[in-house]
Amino acid sequence: MSLGEFDLIRRxxxxxxxxxxxxxxxxxxxxxxxxxQQLAVSTDLLVEGRHFLSTVAPQALGxxxxxxxxxxxxxxxxxxxxxxLSLALPRVDDAWLAAFASGLHALADAHAIELVGxxxxxxxxxxxxxxxxxxxxxxxxxxxxARPGDALWVSGWPGRARxxxxxxxxxxxxxGASFEAGRLAMEYPQPRVSLGxxxxxxxxSAIDLSDGLIGDLGHVLERSGAARGFDRxxxxxxxxxxxxRHPALSGLPARTVLRCLxxxxxxxxxxxxxxxxxxxxxHEAARQAGVAVHxxxxxxxxxxxxxxxxxxxxxxxxxxxxxxxxxxxGAQP
Amino acid sequence: MSLGEFDLIRRxxxxxxxxxxxxxxxxxxxxxxxxxQQLAVSTDLLVEGRHFLSTVAPQALGxxxxxxxxxxxxxxxxxxxxxxLSLALPRVDDAWLAAFASGLHALADAHAIELVGxxxxxxxxxxxxxxxxxxxxxxxxxxxxARPGDALWVSGWPGRARxxxxxxxxxxxxxGASFEAGRLAMEYPQPRVSLGxxxxxxxxSAIDLSDGLIGDLGHVLERSGAARGFDRxxxxxxxxxxxxRHPALSGLPARTVLRCLxxxxxxxxxxxxxxxxxxxxxHEAARQAGVAVHxxxxxxxxxxxxxxxxxxxxxxxxxxxxxxxxxxxGAQP
Numbered sequence: 001m002s003l004g005e006f007d008l009i010r011r012x013x014x015x016x017x018x019x020x021x022x023x024x025x026x027x028x029x030x031x032x033x034x035x036x037q038q039l040a041v042s043t044d045l046l047v048e049g050r051h052f053l054s055t056v057a058p059q060a061l062g063x064x065x066x067x068x069x070x071x072x073x074x075x076x077x078x079x080x081x082x083x084x085l086s087l088a089l090p091r092v093d094d095a096w097l098a099a100f101a102s103g104l105h106a107l108a109d110a111h112a113i114e115l116v117g118x119x120x121x122x123x124x125x126x127x128x129x130x131x132x133x134x135x136x137x138x139x140x141x142x143x144x145x146a147r148p149g150d151a152l153w154v155s156g157w158p159g160r161a162r163x164x165x166x167x168x169x170x171x172x173x174x175x176g177a178s179f180e181a182g183r184l185a186m187e188y189p190q191p192r193v194s195l196g197x198x199x200x201x202x203x204x205s206a207i208d209l210s211d212g213l214i215g216d217l218g219h220v221l222e223r224s225g226a227a228r229g230f231d232r233x234x235x236x237x238x239x240x241x242x243x244x245r246h247p248a249l250s251g252l253p254a255r256t257v258l259r260c261l262x263x264x265x266x267x268x269x270x271x272x273x274x275x276x277x278x279x280x281x282x283h284e285a286a287r288q289a290g291v292a293v294h295x296x297x298x299x300x301x302x303x304x305x306x307x308x309x310x311x312x313x314x315x316x317x318x319x320x321x322x323x324x325x326x327x328x329x330g331a332q333p
Numbered sequence: 334m335s336l337g338e339f340d341l342i343r344r345x346x347x348x349x350x351x352x353x354x355x356x357x358x359x360x361x362x363x364x365x366x367x368x369x370q371q372l373a374v375s376t377d378l379l380v381e382g383r384h385f386l387s388t389v390a391p392q393a394l395g396x397x398x399x400x401x402x403x404x405x406x407x408x409x410x411x412x413x414x415x416x417x418l419s420l421a422l423p424r425v426d427d428a429w430l431a432a433f434a435s436g437l438h439a440l441a442d443a444h445a446i447e448l449v450g451x452x453x454x455x456x457x458x459x460x461x462x463x464x465x466x467x468x469x470x471x472x473x474x475x476x477x478x479a480r481p482g483d484a485l486w487v488s489g490w491p492g493r494a495r496x497x498x499x500x501x502x503x504x505x506x507x508x509g510a511s512f513e514a515g516r517l518a519m520e521y522p523q524p525r526v527s528l529g530x531x532x533x534x535x536x537x538s539a540i541d542l543s544d545g546l547i548g549d550l551g552h553v554l555e556r557s558g559a560a561r562g563f564d565r566x567x568x569x570x571x572x573x574x575x576x577x578r579h580p581a582l583s584g585l586p587a588r589t590v591l592r593c594l595x596x597x598x599x600x601x602x603x604x605x606x607x608x609x610x611x612x613x614x615x616h617e618a619a620r621q622a623g624v625a626v627h628x629x630x631x632x633x634x635x636x637x638x639x640x641x642x643x644x645x646x647x648x649x650x651x652x653x654x655x656x657x658x659x660x661x662x663g664a665q666p
Contacts (some may be wrong), residue, residue: 021371025556026476027408027541028373030468038354039372040361041449043463045419047456075360086378086419086461116374123380123459128419130376130463135363143359208360223358 395436
């Protein structure tokens with residue numbers, strides 16, 4: 001029997017599992033969670049022209065497809081275990097597959113997780129990943145745990161991916177170093193898994209930033225409001241001066257910077273809340289994880305989301321979140 | 334805020350979980366496997382024009398997308414727990430979504446499992462499902478467990494889906510009742526979950542029939558050969574007279590019938606092996622599950638796959654399996 005195209009594809013992805021009982025090649029994979037742990041599961045589907053441009057390097061695509069899923073585990077404080085890959089390919093291109101797989105495997109190895117199953121078919125380029133992690137019962141970080149009075153925190157340096165996208169679209173110009181910083185942020189986001197684990201028992205709620213800070217904050221406020229018995233979402237006040245600004249965002253109009261920070265999308269940082277009394281514990285968790293964190297505001301009773309500048313003046317604006325069905329904010333076909 | 338398209342979509346899929354700790358709406362779902370159980374995971378990606386025709390009823394598509402995944406759990410002897418859904422949609426069509434969701438929910442309810450997470454985006458119509466089940470350590474049915482001398486069994490009535498496909502293509506004509514039987518087999522396959530559970534401790538190996546009996550048997554022979562220390566796949570002898578024939582296949586040329594039975598694809602029956610001494614236990618498992626089973630041959634030392642007619646005469650033929658990258662056997666774009 002000649003080496004078929006499926007075999008070609010499988011050569012890039014079939015690696016024997018070391019940590020789980022059974023990997024690729026049977027009807028199911030078998031995973032062995034640690035005794036008593038709950039299983040955390042997240043899934044994402046990336047479509048060409050929508051979540052990535054056709055010009056993206058396949059290695060970056062492999063990285064990002066897994067990174068956005070690991071970011072969901074991070075936001076739950078779950079420890080990654082394994083993932084499955086579904087791939088629709090318009091053609092079988094060995095060099096493309098090798099590069100895609102290398103990006104995928106490198107990030108998987110960095111987080112000590114294994115590809116345990118998948119499905120490949122012909123079709124428009126589509127990458128679907130489902131990731132599984134474990135977390136002790138009651139310790140998962142949920143969107144619903146924020147309370148009025150909690151401090152609002154964000155990890156790392158949001159806004160760079162959006163900055164890069166604006167430059168690619170030609171709506172602003174960037175120097176070489178800033179463009180490169182933006183490209184790296186867009187193509188190689190680093191999921192904050194260690195931070196999520198360190199924030200167990202410290203943060204009251206968490207979400208990862210995929211659709212823009214204000215939009216994702218809205219999910220936390222909505223679910224936390226419902227969980228607290230309010231018939232409306234909780235409110236929040238954001239101090240614009242305290243939003244962390246990466247050097248790539250310097251020298252740009254204030255309005256542009258604020259838009260990148262608050263409605264950027266594709267940040268894959270953690271947005272989380274914690275009681276003010278846990279400030280030192282938050283800093284210790286960040287130190288353990290080796291990730292910068294910044295307190296950017298606070299949660300309030302239901303009263304909407306307010307963004308204030310350094311003098312406490314309320315900034316108006318439509319900080320809309322990224323909606324894949326709208327024409328703004330995304331890579332369109 | 335107006336009801337956006339995402340909300341429209343979510344209305345069809347967000348149902349509160351009853352059995353698992355956390356469902357749709359957070360960064361991750363949370364599952365609680367029974368203490369000490371392993372987790373069985375399988376994933377499938379269905380692409381329009383490849384795995385289903387654009388004319389398929391959305392209710393049938395919802396059913397089948399989940400059924401093919403449940404069939405993988407069945408082949409492992411795992412008890413279904415939960416699933417995630419990834420959906421790329423070219424447009425948001427409320428009636429389509431309602432019908433699709435009803436097909437999905439009906440099958441999920443029949444197997445007491447819940448939709449715990451997902452992702453929706455604009456894109457070419459694509460349905461990705463990952464299903465999770467549980468199985469006690471060491472009890473999963475694997476492809477690698479067949480031994481020379483084992484009897485080879487198949488559940489139900491394979492061949493009908495391929496028969497229907499041939500009729501749709503115009504390569505043969507079917508009466509109304511046979512056409513309808515074929516359409517039901519293709520669009521509403523019934524995953525043999527109960528049978529898989531009942532075969533724990535009875536079957537030595539199992540696989541579900543998705544790509545044709547001979548092709549899928551090949552996977553069992555290959556992995557079982559390697560597991561037994563052979564450098565080639567195990568062999569098998571199939572008694573063509575003992576292949577179960579659904580009434581829809583009657584009155585057709587013998588060659589056509591054999592092709593539907595051996596290289597059909599889309600059967601979602603279980604093909605399994607068991608030592609001859611376990612024949613009564615196999616029948617008892619089938620009785621418990623309410624599914625017909627037939628012994629159709631036996632596993633041999635490595636010597637290829639032989640199909641014999643009633644007089645023991647070897648039938649020649651190329652019983653190729655279904656390859657999504659080839660032009661034969663599938664619904665092509």
